[in-house]
Amino acid sequence: MDPTNALPDDAALPGIVAMRALGVTRALGLARALLALGLEDAPVAMNLVGYTPGARATLDVRVGQRRFAVKAYAEDPTPEAILYQALAAAGLSGDSGVRVPPLLAWDRDLRVIVIGWLEGGTAHELVKQGRGQRAGELAAQWLRCAASLPVRLGPAFGVARMLHLAREWVEGLRQADPTLGGAATRLAATLAQAQPREEGPQLVHGTFYARHLLDLGDGAGLIDWERFGQGPLELDAGMFLATVWRLGLDHEALAGEATRAQTALLEGTRDVLDEGALAWHRAAALLRLASKVHVVKRRKADWVARAHALLAEAARLVEDAQQSEPVVPAKPRAFKPRGAALELVLQALSTRPATPEELDQIRKLLDATDDRAS
Template sequence: MHRSRFGRAGRSCPRPGPPVRPSHRRSGSRFDPTRTGADRRGSVRAGILRPCSETVAPAVSAPRRRRPDRGGGRHLQASGAALARKGLGGDRGGAALPARKSLRAIIAGLLGVGVLSSAPSKGTAEAPRHLPLSAVVRVTRGRTNEPTELPDDPELPALGVIRERGLAGSIPSLGLGGAHVKLRLCGYTPGARATFGARASRRRFAVKVYAKDPEPEAKLYEALAAAGLASDSGARVPRLLAWERDLRVLVIGWLDGTPANLLVKQGRGARAGELAAIWLRHALSLPVISGPPVGAADVLRRVPQWVGRIGKSDRALGAAAAAVAERLAQTLPREGASGLVHGSLYARHVLELGDGPGVIDWQRFGRGPIELDAGVFLATIWRIGLEHGRAAGEAARAEETFLAETTGILDGRALAWHRAAALLRVAEKRLRRDDNRLSPGRALVCEAARLAESSGDHRAKFPSSR
């Protein structure tokens, strides 16, 4: 007969089966000094909750424990050590995504150089790791109100003079008098140049110290001022305040604005793309300004240096970059009329000034195709979307707005070529500063390969692959 679930007083009857009791410690002394730490830890783990009977919790077989899927169902998550041995990352909420492996496969398919991997093949000794090149040293920016020690660099003699005489005594044409000057080191390339932000009373300006004669840059600022680009509104560049030929020092006005790379990270990607497009259209209307040639052929002469430095960080990635360089040599674009180009129009060099763009850091200027500046800008925007996942959508909007606002003034194939070359340059810079950043380097070289391949196809369009 069927028995009621409840007893005489309506209480639940216990189910048949052995009782399961938690045990907090073994009998005997709570601490035994003769036992090792590992033994004691094992005892604690075993004593906290003893295994339940088979009828309560059926055991999971060993093959099921080894299954790779870690999310959903009753499959147990693989241990951290096992994941590390397999080279898999991932979170606890779902199946592991071998993103790096997929990226290597994409690059290999594009370039035909085999699977890109830093790990040695079986049966071979591990390849020695190479330290990043230290040709460029970045100095952390200090706070605005913190004085910074001047670097001790014999190639920059002006630093020693400023250290001894002070800025007012070194550059009397500034008319600083007895004003207290605060310097902040903004950028430093040993043996080449140093840039300082300076405050003196209510004045703010930039001091640029060079190893080589900065006369071409000084004359550029004078020419741009004559063209109306040193005003207080619209598209503009810094105004030249002082030029000390003997010290090789330029002092220029300070443009106070938000750089385009920060606009993208702040959710204003469309504005970043618009500002760069406004500047390029404005540059096309400028009168002829003399400068060194910086066309595609000049860029191609620098590519082998970038490829060599990439290969020092990772040989397989270097082989992929070499294949991109070969493709760039085969598809060198024909360039028409040349105009003023910035030469290094990174997103951080384009500022939001409220009523128009400001463009700074002109030491690499020259005459060349406008696609060179466009390609450099888009390459740095793409890198921001790659390395800052939350900004990927804004980076795409910046690119979309930029291309829409420059319709009709850019040649598609030339733009793809210069974007590919600029991506190699960006990859080299990232790996030179930190050769552990191989994943971003692979992605940058992969995108460069895609663009280099399409730059020779007149039917191709060149949206970014994200």
């Protein structure tokens, strides 16, 4: 059976259109790479594992014994591709330790990237398996790594952006249910009054959900980077904790594991995260999760009570944030003596993968940054 038959018919995704017409390997220009790996005649198996009509699709592609993730977008994925290259240059695309998927190929015209597949269960699954502590430890491991990354790519993701988005979340809740709209309005007003102090931004994932964090055995893995940016690490930590808390809300038997995950994250990041800022971003993340009830087809039977519970927990957290004293955590702040040079190199790679020589140049620039920071 032709695996392309399972692809959606979506004209907004040029990569999917090309794969339906030409097949996966021809459309993505993988023939040369597969030939080098001795896989040119290997059977191709493909499974659609994620799809948002008109926006993006993710494919699990197997060629022989090799496994890839093929991500097709409606928008240009070049920024994400460049990020993968920068993270590889920083040493995060190896075979051990904390890592992200390696970039294998990308096509700007087709708006497709091909990345390696990371094998491992998600933090979401760990909590459900009774291993909440491990989930929290992995999250802390990633956050400690991110605190020292000298990668300055992506748009600003700070408090101002969260407050701007909060207006949309409040409106969605108001339209879904008047009582939810009232609670959300009060919460958003309190968030605006209790804005935390922001230090220098770091690379943030943007959607640091428990299901995006993987247990790779010897380290944490993080996938789905399309919404990355520059902001406080508390933003990512807050979202992780919000998704774990929601898991405990939805499954009462998992509440204890959710608490263990939270405790492990907090214990592993005491010198990295500010407690008050973390409480604020957890509250903002819970508001964001509560607002998802505007998608009618995703509503659970008790969706109103569930959303109220999320908003109540958020209100409690933001009250804690107001009462806590701001603390400047001991985050390693990387200087950028050659930041402009690094940006020029990355801009030059906006249409193609880096050569080994270019990756070496990026590593040297990052090493220079680390030396200055130490």
